[in-house]
Amino acid sequence: MNSAFRDVIFVNDITLLRAWLLALVISIIGANFIEDIGLMGADGLRRQAFAPIAAVIGGYIFGLGIVMAGGCGSGVLYKQGEGQFAATIATFGFGVGLISTMHGPLKPISKFLKSYKVSIGGGEDAITSPALWDILGGQGMKWIIIAVIAAIIIPVVLKGKPFAKGPKKGWSWSVGGALIGVVVVLAWWASYFWGGQARGLSFSGPLSDFLMFALTGNSQAPFDPMFNILGIGVITWSALYVIGVPLGAYMSSKGLGEFKLTAPKDPNELVRVFLGGLVMGFGGAVAGG
Amino acid sequence: MEGIPQASIMVLLSGVLVGILFGFVLQRGRY
Numbered sequence: 001m002n003s004a005f006r007d008v009i010f011v012n013d014i015t016l017l018r019a020w021l022l023a024l025v026i027s028i029i030g031a032n033f034i035e036d037i038g039l040m041g042a043d044g045l046r047r048q049a050f051a052p053i054a055a056v057i058g059g060y061i062f063g064l065g066i067v068m069a070g071g072c073g074s075g076v077l078y079k080q081g082e083g084q085f086a087a088t089i090a091t092f093g094f095g096v097g098l099i100s101t102m103h104g105p106l107k108p109i110s111k112f113l114k115s116y117k118v119s120i121g122g123g124e125d126a127i128t129s130p131a132l133w134d135i136l137g138g139q140g141m142k143w144i145i146i147a148v149i150a151a152i153i154i155p156v157v158l159k160g161k162p163f164a165k166g167p168k169k170g171w172s173w174s175v176g177g178a179l180i181g182v183v184v185v186l187a188w189w190a191s192y193f194w195g196g197q198a199r200g201l202s203f204s205g206p207l208s209d210f211l212m213f214a215l216t217g218n219s220q221a222p223f224d225p226m227f228n229i230l231g232i233g234v235i236t237w238s239a240l241y242v243i244g245v246p247l248g249a250y251m252s253s254k255g256l257g258e259f260k261l262t263a264p265k266d267p268n269e270l271v272r273v274f275l276g277g278l279v280m281g282f283g284g285a286v287a288g289g
Numbered sequence: 290m291e292g293i294p295q296a297s298i299m300v301l302l303s304g305v306l307v308g309i310l311f312g313f314v315l316q317r318g319r320y
Contacts, residue, residue, distance in 0.1 A: 003320050019318065078315040176318020183314055187307045194303040201311065227296035234293050237304045244308020251309070252316035 002072040005063075018160040019177030025153045026181025028146055031188045031200075039189055040198040046223075047129040048288050054113040058287025065283050068276025069094065073203030073284060074245060076277070081249025085263040086273045091207070093274040097281015098208040103220060110286045169256050187241070195237025196225035204284035206238035213239055 004020035007013040035044040066072045069090040071079055076094060079087035100106045120127040120134050127134050133141040157174070166172025171179075184201050192198035209219035217233035219226055224236040253259040264270060 016320065019320075074311065074315060075320065078312045078320075081312055081316060170319050171317045173318065176314060176320065179314045180311075180318065180320075183307070183311050187311070190303050190307050194297075194300045201307070226293055227300055228293045229296050229301070235296070237300060240301060240304025241308030241311065244305040244310075245312035245315070247305070248309035248312025248314075249316040250312075252313045256317075 002066045002070075002075050006067070015160060015173050018157050018162075019173040019180070021153045022157045022162070022174060022177035023180040023184065025150050025157070026178060027184040028149060030181065030185030032142065032146060034185065034189055035198075040192040044198065045188065046198050046200075047131055049114075049129050050118045051114045051116060051288065052118060053116045054110070054286050054288065057113055058283045058285070060283070062280055062283030062287055065094075065097075065276050065278070065280030069273050069280055070276070073207065073280070077203065077207075077242065077245040078249035081246035081251075081259075082253045083259050083261040085261065086269060089270050090273040090277040090280075093277020094281045094284075095207055095211040095277075097278040097283075098204055098285050099211060099281075101282045101285035102205075102208050102222070103212070106282060106285075113286055114288070169258075191237060197223070197237075199224060199238060200289070201241070202238075202289035203242065204281075204287075204289045206236065206242050208285070209236040209239035210242040 004016040007016050031045055034040060062072075066075070069076055071087060071090065073094065076087045076090040080091065101110050117128070118130070120130045131142070133139065133145045136145060157177075160173065162172075162174030164172065166175060170176075187201040188198055205221070205224070209221050209224070213219045213233050213235040219234060219236045219239055221236045224238060226234040226236050228234050250259060
């Protein structure tokens with residue numbers, strides 16, 4: 001996500017934004033489709049409560065952090081798999097920021113910002129986690145709204161010639177974007193089927209869950225079901241994919257002959273990415289992932 | 290940890306595998 005928006009702003013190139021849009025449209029259609037055919041149980045997709053102040057402030061701060069840290073949550077995780085030591089430092093900062101905001105001294109600030117929530121309707125029938133269609137006419141509008149979103153996104157994607165030949169190494173933007181969308185949908189289903197709760201492939205909560213498990217033996221997840229691992233601790237399903245991301249990136253980079261342990265020559269760079277990680281952690285925790 | 294279900298091998302494998310797939314795709318797609 002970081003690279004998609006960074007390239008638009010800094011180098012005026014929307015190629016990765018097209019990939020992101022392609023992933024987004026596949027995710028929206030796929031996740032809602034598997035929800036409708038009942039592959040995610042009676043509760044369906046878990047949608048977050050709409051806390052607009054926390055989302056805007058947290059999102060803005062997260063955005064500042066990812067520029068400093070050199071990657072978003074998944075970005076700093078996968079870059080470790082390529083051997084980038086700076087990404088490890090950024091992830092460490094990200095984890096410290098997350099845990100101090102989700103479980104530590106910064107929690108009251110997050111709680112305060114999240115206290116303003118918008119729901120639709122009142123009483124027992126109130127929709128506390130509204131989707132776009134809940135605002136624009138209800139469940140009957142769901143696929144109409146998804147169709148409108150797809151109709152806006154698909155021409156932008158097609159303009160980038162998604163079927164053109166890709167680079168010599170790695171995949172073209174369109175193959176990568178499409179597969180990200182597919183993995184996101186797969187993760188929604190797998191999180192329900194094996195993790196006990198349908199959730200999106202985010203990284204803020206799961207990194208906190210993983211580090212809390214690694215450091216204290218208990219993920220202390222606020223929402224997700226937890227599992228006992230051989231009596232040594234309790235962990236969430238989503239904390240497990242945090243372990244997998246650097247491993248997958250390592251396999252890919254090894255396969256392409258691109259794996260190389262690297263570290264910035266300038267120590268200031270390490271300080272910058274650590275601080276960026278801290279800022280990301282606070283912003284991500286406040287924004288809700 | 291009482292009352293918390295034991296993680297099956299499939300819970301562990303599926304979680305790590307989803308991460309591996311995502312990390313692989315991110316690296317190949319150069320994001």
